[in-house]
Amino acid sequence: xxxxxxxxxxxxxxxSLPCRDGAEAATFALSAMALPAMPTLPKRSPAEGxxxxxxxxxxxxxxxxxGSMAADLKCLDPEAPVVTDLRHDAFTGFRAFLAAAAGRTAxxxxxxxxxxxxxxxxxxxxxxxxxAFAVAGRAVRARLAALHGQIAAAxxxxxxxxxxxxxxxGELMHPGFPLAPDAAIDLVSGALAAIEPDSVAGVHVxxxxxxxxxxxxxxxxxxxxxxxxxxxxxxxLGRFLQDGGTIAWGxxxxxGPIITSxxxxxxxxxxxxxxxxxxxxxxVQLRTQSLVTPACGLGSHSPMVAQLIHRVVAEVGIRxxxxxxxxxxxxxx
Numbered sequence: 001x002x003x004x005x006x007x008x009x010x011x012x013x014x015x016s017l018p019c020r021d022g023a024e025a026a027t028f029a030l031s032a033m034a035l036p037a038m039p040t041l042p043k044r045s046p047a048e049g050x051x052x053x054x055x056x057x058x059x060x061x062x063x064x065x066x067g068s069m070a071a072d073l074k075c076l077d078p079e080a081p082v083v084t085d086l087r088h089d090a091f092t093g094f095r096a097f098l099a100a101a102a103g104r105t106a107x108x109x110x111x112x113x114x115x116x117x118x119x120x121x122x123x124x125x126x127x128x129x130x131x132a133f134a135v136a137g138r139a140v141r142a143r144l145a146a147l148h149g150q151i152a153a154a155x156x157x158x159x160x161x162x163x164x165x166x167x168x169x170g171e172l173m174h175p176g177f178p179l180a181p182d183a184a185i186d187l188v189s190g191a192l193a194a195i196e197p198d199s200v201a202g203v204h205v206x207x208x209x210x211x212x213x214x215x216x217x218x219x220x221x222x223x224x225x226x227x228x229x230x231x232x233x234x235x236x237l238g239r240f241l242q243d244g245g246t247i248a249w250g251x252x253x254x255x256g257p258i259i260t261s262x263x264x265x266x267x268x269x270x271x272x273x274x275x276x277x278x279x280x281x282x283x284v285q286l287r288t289q290s291l292v293t294p295a296c297g298l299g300s301h302s303p304m305v306a307q308l309i310h311r312v313v314a315e316v317g318i319r320x321x322x323x324x325x326x327x328x329x330x331x332x333x
Contacts, residue, residue, distance in 0.1 A: 004107035004159035004200050006035065006246060008288035009320030011313050012109050013037035014204060014223065014250070015165060016299025018306055020044045022096025028303075030100060032310040034317065035161060035291065038097040038110040042299045047090040050165060051121045054113035056090045057083035058139045063090065071125045078134035082142035086150060094147070098154040105157035110147065111204060114166035115140040115187040116179065129178045137187050140164070141194040148195050160199040163223055163248075164191050169214060170207035181213050188217035196220075202248065206296040211236045215245075223248035225295040226269050234279035241285040250295030251316045252309050258301075260308060262315035269316065287324035292317040 012035040019025035020043055029036040040048045047053065047063055055061040059082075060075035086095055094110075101108060119136035123129055144162065151160055171177055172184055179187075192201045202221025203214060211233035214222060222240065224230065226249040230237065237247065251265040259265060277283045292313055298306040 004035075004161050006107070006161070006200070006291060007321065008290050008324035009292055009317040009322075010034045010290075011292050011310075011317040012161075012248070013039070013298070013310070014163075014206070014293050014295070015050070015111055015297035016040045016042050016048075017093075017297075018043050018299055018301050018303050022092045023100060025093055026097040026100035028306070029097065030104075032307070032314070035107055035109050036097075036101070038108060039093045040297075040299070041093040044092065045089050047088070048093060050113045051118065053090040054118045054139065054143065055121075056088050057085060057143075058135065060135075063088070069125075071122075071127075073126050076122075076127055076131055076135050078131065078138045080138075082139050082146075084143055084146035084150075098151070101155055101158070103157075104155055107159040107161055108151070108155065109161040109163065110151070111163035111165050112143055112147065113140065114164040114169070114203065115191050116172075116184050117166050117168040119179070119187070120168050123178060133179060133183070133187060137190060140191045144191060144194045148199060152198075160195075161202070161221070162195050162199045163202045163204045163221070164188060164219075165204050167206055169203070169205045170209040172213055173210050181210070185213055185216045188219075192218055200246075202246075204248070206250070215240050219245070221246045221248055221291065223250065223291075223293065225250040225253070226265075226272055228272060228275070230272065231275045231279065234276050234281055237276065238279070238281040241282060241289050244289075246289045246291060247286075248291035248293050251292055252294045252312050254294050254296040254298060254301070254309065258305055258308065259312055262312050262319070265312060266316055266319055269320075284324075287320060290320055290324075292320055 017025045017039040025039040042049045059080040062070045115136045119133035123132035200220050203219040204223035
């Protein structure tokens with residue numbers, strides 16, 4: 001399968017939406033995003049929460065009808081098969097999107113919990129560290145392969161862009177983190193390898209993270225909030241772009257006051273890019289190898305707020321595309 005071609009400024013989403021109806025969520029994703037993100041719907045059911053969905057079909061865990069999780073640690077086995085049953089309540093948003101997107105030929109995006117974050121959840125449930133992360137690594141790789149196959153069968157004309165969601169990666173360098181950086185990198189790298197080269201595979205981190213470690217895992221896309229702290233990692237980001245990587249810029253914060261106009265996120269993104277260019281990052285690559293998204297999922301907001309945030313994201317995307325064309329022209333690219 002050919003890898004998805006994503007023009008600079010392509011807009012997409014991150015994970016959850018606040019809808020309580022799967023068909024409504026699918027329609028929103030397909031209409032509001034140039035690269036529609038298959039939604040999860042935690043307000044509809046806690047079973048669609050990131051951790052609960054990640055544990056469906058993992059031996060030793062049972063997911064109740066309202067997302068409650070029960071663990072039998074004696075049954076945990078990293079070699080046990082992982083059952084991905086799309087009829088489960090946790091995959092309602094997934095099923096609805098596949099139905100609504102029937103016949104689509106343009107790329108689609110989806111994401112699932114990463115092995116570091118899932119391993120921490122299993123460990124907090126009482127499993128020993130080594131067993132928790134071994135089970136998590138196997139579970140995530142199996143889930144990625146299963147969902148990729150389901151999408152390829154249902155939407156054979158669609159290239160797939162896949163994000164591994166790793167909010168816990170931001171804690172990697174904190175004292176007492178139960179996993180060594182190299183081990184965490186290997187876990188994420190193994191998950192990415194499960195779906196490449198047939199997909200464009202990326203990693204999403206919605207908090208401050210060690211950029212060097214994140215990029216060492218080998219993603220094709222790195223998804224981060226567009227914050228000034230990224231200037232400190234300019235060298236790593238510049239080399240990532242030179243090597244053909246794409247950055248998904250989380251241009252609209254999803255916590256704190258709701259932004260209602262494009263002016264502030266566009267001003268902040270432009271200022272960040274100016275600082276990165278000042279350190280030597282290529283201005284054409286910054287603009288042409290970019291996606292534009294909200295900073296994180298929108299499951300905790302209202303549908304009206306989700307619509308507003310994606311409207312702002314779309315306006316930023318238009319400006320990025322215009323700048324990409326103008327920058328190429330100015331530099332003779």
